[in-house]
Amino acid sequence: MHAFIRQRPRSSGRERHFCHTNGEPWYPFDTTAYVWNYQSEAVQADTLASLAASPFNKIRKCVFPKHYHYNLAEPVRFPFPGNIETGFDYTRFDVSFFAELEQQIDRLAGLGIEADLIIFHPYDRWGFSRMPLEVDQRYIRYLVARLASFKNIWWSLANEFDLLKEKPMHFWDAAIARIQREDPSNHLISIHNWHNPPIHYPSNAHWYDHHNTALTHASIQHHDLHFVPEWRETFNKPVVIDECCYEGNVDLGWGNITAQKMVALFWHGVCLGGYVTHGETWLSDDEIIWWSHGGKLKGESVKRIAFLRQLLEEGAAKRLAPVPWGSHWDTSMGMSDERWGLFYFGDHCPGYKMMTMLPPDSVWKVDIIDTWEMTITPVAQEIRQGDKLELPGKPWIALRLQRL
Amino acid sequence: MHAFIRQRPRSSGRERHFCHTNGEPWYPFDTTAYVWNYQSEAVQADTLASLAASPFNKIRKCVFPKHYHYNLAEPVRFPFPGNIETGFDYTRFDVSFFAELEQQIDRLAGLGIEADLIIFHPYDRWGFSRMPLEVDQRYIRYLVARLASFKNIWWSLANEFDLLKEKPMHFWDAAIARIQREDPSNHLISIHNWHNPPIHYPSNAHWYDHHNTALTHASIQHHDLHFVPEWRETFNKPVVIDECCYEGNVDLGWGNITAQKMVALFWHGVCLGGYVTHGETWLSDDEIIWWSHGGKLKGESVKRIAFLRQLLEEGAAKRLAPVPWGSHWDTSMGMSDERWGLFYFGDHCPGYKMMTMLPPDSVWKVDIIDTWEMTITPVAQEIRQGDKLELPGKPWIALRLQRL
Numbered sequence: 144m145h146a147f148i149r150q151r152p153r154s155s156g157r158e159r160h161f162c163h164t165n166g167e168p169w170y171p172f173d174t175t176a177y178v179w180n181y182q183s184e185a186v187q188a189d190t191l192a193s194l195a196a197s198p199f200n201k202i203r204k205c206v207f208p209k210h211y212h213y214n215l216a217e218p219v220r221f222p223f224p225g226n227i228e229t230g231f232d233y234t235r236f237d238v239s240f241f242a243e244l245e246q247q248i249d250r251l252a253g254l255g256i257e258a259d260l261i262i263f264h265p266y267d268r269w270g271f272s273r274m275p276l277e278v279d280q281r282y283i284r285y286l287v288a289r290l291a292s293f294k295n296i297w298w299s300l301a302n303e304f305d306l307l308k309e310k311p312m313h314f315w316d317a318a319i320a321r322i323q324r325e326d327p328s329n330h331l332i333s334i335h336n337w338h339n340p341p342i343h344y345p346s347n348a349h350w351y352d353h354h355n356t357a358l359t360h361a362s363i364q365h366h367d368l369h370f371v372p373e374w375r376e377t378f379n380k381p382v383v384i385d386e387c388c389y390e391g392n393v394d395l396g397w398g399n400i401t402a403q404k405m406v407a408l409f410w411h412g413v414c415l416g417g418y419v420t421h422g423e424t425w426l427s428d429d430e431i432i433w434w435s436h437g438g439k440l441k442g443e444s445v446k447r448i449a450f451l452r453q454l455l456e457e458g459a460a461k462r463l464a465p466v467p468w469g470s471h472w473d474t475s476m477g478m479s480d481e482r483w484g485l486f487y488f489g490d491h492c493p494g495y496k497m498m499t500m501l502p503p504d505s506v507w508k509v510d511i512i513d514t515w516e517m518t519i520t521p522v523a524q525e526i527r528q529g530d531k532l533e534l535p536g537k538p539w540i541a542l543r544l545q546r547l
Numbered sequence: 548m549h550a551f552i553r554q555r556p557r558s559s560g561r562e563r564h565f566c567h568t569n570g571e572p573w574y575p576f577d578t579t580a581y582v583w584n585y586q587s588e589a590v591q592a593d594t595l596a597s598l599a600a601s602p603f604n605k606i607r608k609c610v611f612p613k614h615y616h617y618n619l620a621e622p623v624r625f626p627f628p629g630n631i632e633t634g635f636d637y638t639r640f641d642v643s644f645f646a647e648l649e650q651q652i653d654r655l656a657g658l659g660i661e662a663d664l665i666i667f668h669p670y671d672r673w674g675f676s677r678m679p680l681e682v683d684q685r686y687i688r689y690l691v692a693r694l695a696s697f698k699n700i701w702w703s704l705a706n707e708f709d710l711l712k713e714k715p716m717h718f719w720d721a722a723i724a725r726i727q728r729e730d731p732s733n734h735l736i737s738i739h740n741w742h743n744p745p746i747h748y749p750s751n752a753h754w755y756d757h758h759n760t761a762l763t764h765a766s767i768q769h770h771d772l773h774f775v776p777e778w779r780e781t782f783n784k785p786v787v788i789d790e791c792c793y794e795g796n797v798d799l800g801w802g803n804i805t806a807q808k809m810v811a812l813f814w815h816g817v818c819l820g821g822y823v824t825h826g827e828t829w830l831s832d833d834e835i836i837w838w839s840h841g842g843k844l845k846g847e848s849v850k851r852i853a854f855l856r857q858l859l860e861e862g863a864a865k866r867l868a869p870v871p872w873g874s875h876w877d878t879s880m881g882m883s884d885e886r887w888g889l890f891y892f893g894d895h896c897p898g899y900k901m902m903t904m905l906p907p908d909s910v911w912k913v914d915i916i917d918t919w920e921m922t923i924t925p926v927a928q929e930i931r932q933g934d935k936l937e938l939p940g941k942p943w944i945a946l947r948l949q950r951l
Contacts, residue, residue, distance in 0.1 A: 536830075
């Protein structure tokens with residue numbers, strides 16, 4: 144049985160990670176299929192089979208249906224009785240919808256997968272993004288009352304909360320406080336921001352303030368994982384990049400990066416002490432796209448993400464914290480308790496590295512990892528601070544360091 | 548004979564480009580070989596032969612020798628009489644050094660190459676970066692008096708001026724004013740900043756203020772060309788990214804990007820209305836590295852940069868200005884007079900694009916350019932605003948648009 148996940152208590156401000164309630168470490172490897180729960184039974188079965196064979200142990204999904212490019216089919220069932228022609232009866236819930244939602248969450252639990260449930264989102268043609276306040280409140284209360292008993296539920300207040308322009312900031316403050324008050328099991332809780340690089344690159348002032356102590360982690364959309372160390376310091380809680388761009392070829396900038404880059408984003412994020420969420424946006428004749436509908440995983444990044452997960456999970460607990468770059472600004476360097484490290488060069492191609500970033504008087508066993516080819520090549524000699532380490536001089540290389 | 552280059556007068560604040568004094572457009576395609584002028588005759592001959600066969604029409608080079616990784620050999624001649632053991636006589640100049648410098652500048656002129664002369668820089672073991680103020684002033688006066696008659700000279704006050712920590716900001720203000728006052732030919736003049744991403748990514752507050760009207764263009768070191776439109780707007784003058792990282796495999800983050808990324812930086816910069824400077828840092832058994840010593844060009848980016856230069860130079864003058872991203876944030880879009888455009892997708896891989904960024908009621912001939920393979924594939928149909936354009940869905944693709 145899959146254990147209930149909750150944030151590990153912070154220790155001396157050093158740890159910003161997750162663990163099981165029994166204290167064992169837990170590393171989120173998340174994917175995104177916003178409305179897989181609204182698809183046909185066949186597609187849902189594909190989704191669950193894909194997840195079962197994947198490295199993912201968490202999935203982001205919405206309660207409400209989604210109106211967006213590639214996602215214009217009309218659902219057959221909604222959280223409230225009614226339909227888009229006749230309108231919805233906000234005084235009642237469609238219990239059959241929630242029964243199905245529970246079944247879906249239960250199936251995820253059976254696969255050991257956390258359900259990061261998105262409570263509100265802006266992509267809407269039905270009106271669910273601008274219901275009366277009283278309905279929003281009743282909806283939240285109902286969700287929490289029905290679903291808090293699931294061990295694998297997480298609360299995500301919103302996807303891109305700042306695009307829900309009719310809801311003022313105090314709405315989110317109150318909603319977060321309400322969930323914290325009404326959820327007897329204190330499930331993980333977060334809120335996710337819009338990110339449009341041309342607008343938001345120079346400033347994150349539009350974010351909800353993740354300092355709110357009710358938020359268990361910072362759920363961030365951003366395309367540049369360089370900032371993970373800053374966000375860890377700022378919020379002093381785990382950082383999950385719950386959208387950084389998706390592998391695929393759709394016409395929208397967030398959904399057409401290469402598999403190489405998707406894998407690189409995972410490695411950068413993890414080495415810098417954060418976690419990263421996957422998504423796939425491959426155009427498909429059947430118009431089933433993983434990021435929205437679920438279905439079948441088609442990309443080349445998934446198996447490399449599995450490889451990274453395995454590196455983290457084998458052996459002792461990893462609590463990676465970023466090593467300051469110093470002169471090594473081509474390298475995302477994570478170190479766990481000064482005993483185990485993962486350094487990643489991304490698309491930089493050093494032919495060697497002077498290992499000046501290692502602590503003095505320490506001796507290390509080093510493996511050179513090709514994160515794309517998924518090979519691990521031990522370095523023959525022991526490595527000390529300042530030693531010259533020969534490297535392949537090509538992209539997607541990492542180092543695993545184990546202290547001797 | 549190569550024409551004297553000077554900045555084209557700004558027109559309605561729209562143009563931030565360069566042209567010849569006769570008004571013809573001129574597009575800088577710059578490279579970097581900081582101290583090629585200090586190398587052996589054989590290496591200098593290689594450098595000039597490499598430049599002659601290259602697309603580069605401008606080179607960044609230092610007056611003073613350089614003390615830096617991969618660059619520790621002792622020069623035989625200096626701007627001042629003396630050597631590192633006995634010290635230097637700052638009351639006199641070594642006229643043979645300057646005669647050689649003039650000859651080098653003249654040889655560049657013969658190849659149609661601008662000499663962007665770096666007057667000060669921080670990488671120093673001889674003391675030239677911290678001479679008495681009076682010596683600095685005399686040195687500048689001497690340089691300008693001797694070299695202003697060269698048609699192809701540009702003044703770069705410094706490479707990474709902010710690392711010359713003993714020189715206060717008013718030193719630079721005064722030096723720029725002095726050059727402007729004493730150069731009868733008003734050569735192009737700029738000043739270049741240090742850029743260490745972990746420190747400087749969130750802020751450019753350490754830059755010299757390129758608003759200074761004596762500066763003819765903003766000479767910027769930065770790794771992210773996304774900001775070129777902002778810098779053009781801010782400074783209202785041409786923007787040249789005189790360091791964005793170099794193709795190669797040295798152990799330093801700025802010097803180990805792939806050829807693909809070097810080419811991508813050129814395309815992004817040019818499409819966004821700026822210009823970009825090349826460099827190569829390939830480790831070499833003979834310890835001759837282009838970025839510092841000159842010698843032979845070895846990289847894979849040069850011929851792709853030549854291809855881009857050809858696209859700009861053929862046909863009518865190009866005055867690319869960035870098209871606001873809107874929803875197309877995977878695309879660096881430059882448009883010249885609403886008649887000719889160059890759009891670049893970089894490492895994004897859209898399988899198609901809805902051409903919503905085109906002006907209404909305009910009709911375009913479009914070519915799909917593979918910037919790496921250097922192929923140009925005409926699109927059969929005419930393209931109008933909002934049309935769907937099928938694309939290869941792989942990295943390094945650009946579009947050339949010509950209005951019909």
